[in-house]
Every structure is written in structure tokens, then in C-alpha cells.
Amino acid sequence: xxxxxxxxxxTAVLCGCEDLDLxxxxxxxxxNWYSSAEEYEMSxxxxxxxxxxxxxxxxxxxxxxxxxxxxxxxxDFTSGTINSEWSTASDLWLxxxxxxxxxxxxLNNLENAPDDLTEEQIxxxxxxxxxxxxxxxxxxxxxYGDVPYYTEYIDIEAAFELGRTDKDEIIKHVYEDFDIxxxxxxxxxxxxxxxxxxxxxxxxxxxxxxxxxxxxxxxxESAKACMDLGIYELHPQYDDYxxxxxxxxxETIFALPQSTxxxxxxxxxxxxxxxxxxxxxxxPSWDLFASYLCTDGLPIDESPLFNPHNPFENRDPRLPMTIxxxxxxxxxxxxxxxxxxxxxxKVSTGQLVKNLDTRSVVTHASHNGLTLxxxxxxxxxxxxxxxxxxxxxxxxDVLLMYAEAAIELDEIDDTTLEAINxxxxxxxxxxxxxxxxxxAVTTTNQAPLRKELRNERRVEFAWExxxxxxxxxxxxxxxxxxxxxxxMLDPNDLKEKVVDPGLWFWPETPExxxxxxxxxxxxxxxxxxxxxxxxxxxLRQYLFPIPSKEILINDNLEQNPGY
Numbered sequence: 001x002x003x004x005x006x007x008x009x010x011t012a013v014l015c016g017c018e019d020l021d022l023x024x025x026x027x028x029x030x031x032n033w034y035s036s037a038e039e040y041e042m043s044x045x046x047x048x049x050x051x052x053x054x055x056x057x058x059x060x061x062x063x064x065x066x067x068x069x070x071x072x073x074x075x076d077f078t079s080g081t082i083n084s085e086w087s088t089a090s091d092l093w094l095x096x097x098x099x100x101x102x103x104x105x106x107l108n109n110l111e112n113a114p115d116d117l118t119e120e121q122i123x124x125x126x127x128x129x130x131x132x133x134x135x136x137x138x139x140x141x142x143x144y145g146d147v148p149y150y151t152e153y154i155d156i157e158a159a160f161e162l163g164r165t166d167k168d169e170i171i172k173h174v175y176e177d178f179d180i181x182x183x184x185x186x187x188x189x190x191x192x193x194x195x196x197x198x199x200x201x202x203x204x205x206x207x208x209x210x211x212x213x214x215x216x217x218x219x220x221e222s223a224k225a226c227m228d229l230g231i232y233e234l235h236p237q238y239d240d241y242x243x244x245x246x247x248x249x250x251e252t253i254f255a256l257p258q259s260t261x262x263x264x265x266x267x268x269x270x271x272x273x274x275x276x277x278x279x280x281x282x283x284p285s286w287d288l289f290a291s292y293l294c295t296d297g298l299p300i301d302e303s304p305l306f307n308p309h310n311p312f313e314n315r316d317p318r319l320p321m322t323i324x325x326x327x328x329x330x331x332x333x334x335x336x337x338x339x340x341x342x343x344x345x346k347v348s349t350g351q352l353v354k355n356l357d358t359r360s361v362v363t364h365a366s367h368n369g370l371t372l373x374x375x376x377x378x379x380x381x382x383x384x385x386x387x388x389x390x391x392x393x394x395x396x397d398v399l400l401m402y403a404e405a406a407i408e409l410d411e412i413d414d415t416t417l418e419a420i421n422x423x424x425x426x427x428x429x430x431x432x433x434x435x436x437x438x439x440a441v442t443t444t445n446q447a448p449l450r451k452e453l454r455n456e457r458r459v460e461f462a463w464e465x466x467x468x469x470x471x472x473x474x475x476x477x478x479x480x481x482x483x484x485x486x487x488m489l490d491p492n493d494l495k496e497k498v499v500d501p502g503l504w505f506w507p508e509t510p511e512x513x514x515x516x517x518x519x520x521x522x523x524x525x526x527x528x529x530x531x532x533x534x535x536x537x538x539l540r541q542y543l544f545p546i547p548s549k550e551i552l553i554n555d556n557l558e559q560n561p562g563y
Contacts, residue, residue, distance in 0.1 A: 061468035080536030084548035127184030134177035220405035242375035297439025
């Protein structure tokens with residue numbers, strides 16, 4: 001705990017530095033800094049600050065996917081209207097180059113490190129700085145394509161003259177940085193300190209980068225290297241892993257710790273139900289709801305076990321762990337979005353209270369009847385502050401990256417299936433070799449196994465900011481993000497057309513296509529459900545726009561196509 005407090009205090013000291021960067025591609029002189037190990041450590045701690053990880057926190061990218069519904073509102077990205085002024089792209093560009101500049105400054109100063117630094121300290125500091133530089137450049141290459149690349153200190157004038165470096169050339173340097181980080185970083189820290197870059201983190205992020213760049217063999221090799229460390233394992237219980245109480249789990253490879261005591265927390269009010277005090281602004285989508293397989297391992301439109309009138313029955317256990325099941329206790333109240341359920345039970349008192357989570361009572365209750373369960377804890381209702389660790393890389397991801405790379409190489413063997421099945425079996429609370437207790441994956445044919453893997457990623461990482469990247473790299477955004485967002489009819493129509501005829505919750509079973517995407521058009525055409533909002537995706541959005549202000553001040557920067 002002392003180490004974690006120290007981490008936060010160090011980052012707090014540096015908090016005022018964020019706005020000192022006059023240009024994202026330049027940084028002020030370090031002056032007399034870097035004269036001791038403590039000063040290097042403080043500078044490195046600055047790279048763990050949450051503003052450098054904006055896409056990984058506050059469900060930033062999840063909002064831009066088909067896993068998300070927010071009443072009748074969509075993001076600029078899912079409306080297809082982003083441009084070179086889009087704040088998400090501008091903020092990401094700025095913060096990422098700030099991180100790169102600071103990593104470069106640390107590395108450049110290590111060349112003249114003070115005499116009292118040991119060789120071991122120098123190697124670790126270099127490993128950390130290179131780890132961050134690699135992560136940041138790989139992020140830029142994925143979202144923007146070719147970007148300016150530099151590793152030395154540059155002044156503002158030089159920054160204005162930088163052009164775009166070929167993405168493939170950047171990625172070569174990224175792999176080199178990861179390799180040095182892997183060589184120099186420790187496997188772990190004393191006390192299993194969370195929030196520090198390790199050898200395993202460098203391996204895992206290298207695997208992610210290679211996967212995103214479709215360097216399949218390298219992705220598999222890097223993921224396997226992380227697996228072979230023998231340091232990480234899946235947390236015993238899927239749902240327990242996401243609660244605030246779960247710290248330093250052996251599944252966590254890289255995370256940013258939070259602490260309400262130090263003002264590091266997530267405002268949770270929008271993400272839990274209204275009756276216990278939340279606002280339930282955002283909900284898991286019907287698209288996500290439909291993607292969970294049945295317990296026989298089949299999609300809902302193929303399984304005889306699926307009942308649209310009892311849609312939680314016979315489903316993957318991760319479904320009720322992610323989305324609150326109707327009629328069950330949640331935050332001390334029975335959750336029921338049925339329009340006739342105007343009162344519900346407060347479990348601790350045994351009394352009936354007004355049900356604020358049905359639209360027949362409160363207009364702004366969940367428009368699709370769903371609400372988030374994953375990670376939602378009773379301590380959220382005290383003050384709307386949640387301080388769970390922000391998990392950016394976990395072992396389940398490494399296992400599925402290993403499997404995906406093997407599938408894309410079409411070099412599928414027992415280890416490929418074992419990696420997928422380990423993740424799936426954990427959801428069922430059994431070991432992977434107990435194949436009779438869960439729907440184990442058995443096919444070795446590339447196409448069907450690819451579909452299994454992609455669906456497994458979707459449900460395993462639901463609401464963890466992973467779906468967005470997957471839609472982009474699989475080139476599925478143009479399909480998934482051009483389908484409408486649907487929800488329930490308004491209360492009176494819902495009673496008349498759905499509940500009274502005995503058709504609650506879904507009147508029909510949506511069809512699931514070859515990409516695992518559901519089609520609700522039949523229910524909509526029959527008048528059973530409501531179109532909440534149309535989505536749109538422009539093909540140019542597979543790459544983010546270079547911020548317009550960067551283009552304006554630098555004649556050597558060319559904009560991405562379509563912007």
C-alpha cells in the first residue's frame with residue numbers, strides 16, 4: 001500500500017506539468033533535472049498518469065461501439081460525423097506525443113546518468129521509458145497510420161518541420177523498443193506492486209501491437225513468451241475480478257491503480273440503476289445482449305435452449321455477470337424493467353418501493369431494459385465514486401491473442417483450443433479439461449474458429465474498451481456501426497403489443513449473421529420494438545484525422561484521406 005501511495009503522490013507532484021508542453025512534438029529543456037534516481041523515478045511515474053491513457057478509461061471507446069446504448073444519443077464517431085476538429089483525435093494526438101516526448105527526454109538523459117545510479121537502475125529506467133514509447137507510437141500508428149517519428153530532443157522549429165514517417169518503419173522501431181524493455185524490465189516488483197511496467201507487460205503489449213499490425217507469427221510468439229513466464233493466470237471468478245476490492249490479481253498484467261483517498265476515482269453515477277441512486281444513462285446494447293452464446297455453445301438463433309421471453313436462461317454465465325438479470329437482486333433492489341412493475345422489493349427491508357428503473361415510472365430509465373452489472377459494486381451507491389483498478393492488459397487477452405494469431409496463420413493445434421477454452425471454462429467456474437461442464441471449442445477449421453474467437457473476445461471483454469479496436473482491425477465497423485440502435489416501445493405501446501400478449505421480453509429471436517452480429521429488423525418491422533437512433537460509419541474513419549491545428553502549423557503534415 002505504501003508503494004501505491006508513493007506512486008500517486010509522485011504523479012500528483014507532476015500534475016501541473018501537463019500544460020507546459022507548447023507543442024505535442026516538443027518539450028522544454030530538462031535543465032538540472034535527472035540528477036538522482038528519485039528524479040528519474042518521478043519522471044517515469046508521470047507516464048502512468050491517466051490522461052495519457054484516455055482511450056482506456058471512462059469507457060471512452062466502448063461508447064463508440066455496438067456494445068453501447070445511451071437512450072437516443074450516439075457519439076460523433078457512430079454518427080459518422082467526425083472531422084479534423086474532433087476532440088477525441090486531437091486530445092489523443094496531444095497526450096500521446098506528450099508521453100513520447102517525456103519518454104525520449106528520460107532516455108536521452110540516461111546517456112549521461114549520474115554516477116550514483118547502478119547499472120541495474122539504468123537498465124530498468126531505460127526499459128520503462130522504452131516500454132512507454134513503444135506503446136505510445138504503436139497507438140499512433142494504429143489510429144492515424146503514418147505519423148511523425150522522433151527519438152531525440154527537438155525544439156519547436158524542428159517540430160514544425162516534421163513530416164509523416166511510414167507506419168511500417170515506425171513499427172520496426174516499436175518492436176525494437178519492446179525487445180529492450182523485455183530484456184531490461186523485471187518480471188515483477190517487491191510486493192507484487194501494481195501499476196509498474198514489467199517484462200510480461202512488454203511482451204503482452206508487443207503481442208497486441210503485432211496483432212493489430214497483422215504480424216501474426218510475431219503476435220503468437222510474443223503472447224506465448226508472456227504465457228511461458230508462468231507469472232500470470234486467470235482470476236478464479238470472472239465477476240469478482242472487476243470489483244474494487246480485487247487488487248493485484250495474478251490476471252492483471254498492466255493496470256492503473258486508483259484510490260478515492262487520493263482523489264483518483266471514476267464517477268459511477270451514470271452506470272448503475274436509478275432506484276439505488278444512479279442515473280442509468282448508459283446501457284449495454286441489445287447487440288451485445290444477443291451475442292452471448294447459449295450453454296450448448298450455439299448462437300441464440302441456432303440453439304433450442306434459447307427462449308426470447310426468458311433471454312437470460314441457458315446463456316453463457318458471463319451474460320448475467322455483465323448485464324443485470326431481470327427479477328434478481330441488484331444493489332439491494334430487485335431489478336425489473338417491465339412496465340407493469342411500478343414497485344419493486346428493497347431486499348434489506350422487505351418493503352416495496354417505487355421502481356425508478358421502468359420507463360412507466362421514470363421516462364429516462366433504461367430505454368432498452370438493460371443495465372450494467374460488470375464491476376458494479378455496492379460501494380458505488382455511497383458517493384458515486386468507484387476506485388477499481390483500470391485494467392489495460394490482462395492475461396485473458398494474452399490467451400485470446402495467442403489463439404487469434406494461430407487462427408490467422410491457419411496453424412491451429414491443441415494449444416490454440418486450450419487458450420480459448422481456458423477463458424471460456426473460467427466463465428463456467430470449471431477447469432478447461434472438464435469439457436463436459438461447459439461448451440468447449442473443438443473445431444480446428446479456420447473460418448468457424450475465427451468466428452468463435454471473435455465472439456469470445458466480444459463477451460469476455462465487454463465494456464472494457466477492447467471492442468472498438470477489434471471492430472477497426474477486423475474491418476467490421478462498416479457493418480456493425482451502420483445498423484440502428486433499438487430499444488423497447490414506449491410504456492403504453494409496450495404493454496399492449498408485447499407484455500399483454502405474453503411476448504415479453506423479446507417477441508422474437510433475432511437472427512445472428514456470419515460475423516456474429518444480430519439483426520433486429522424483423523421485430524422492428526412487426527412493430528414490436530422501437531428504433532432509438534440510426535448509426536452511421538464513414539470508411540474514412542478507419543483512420544483518425546490528423547488534428548487540423550497540426551496541419552495548419554506544419555506544411556509537411558498531410559491529412560488522412562477524406563478529412
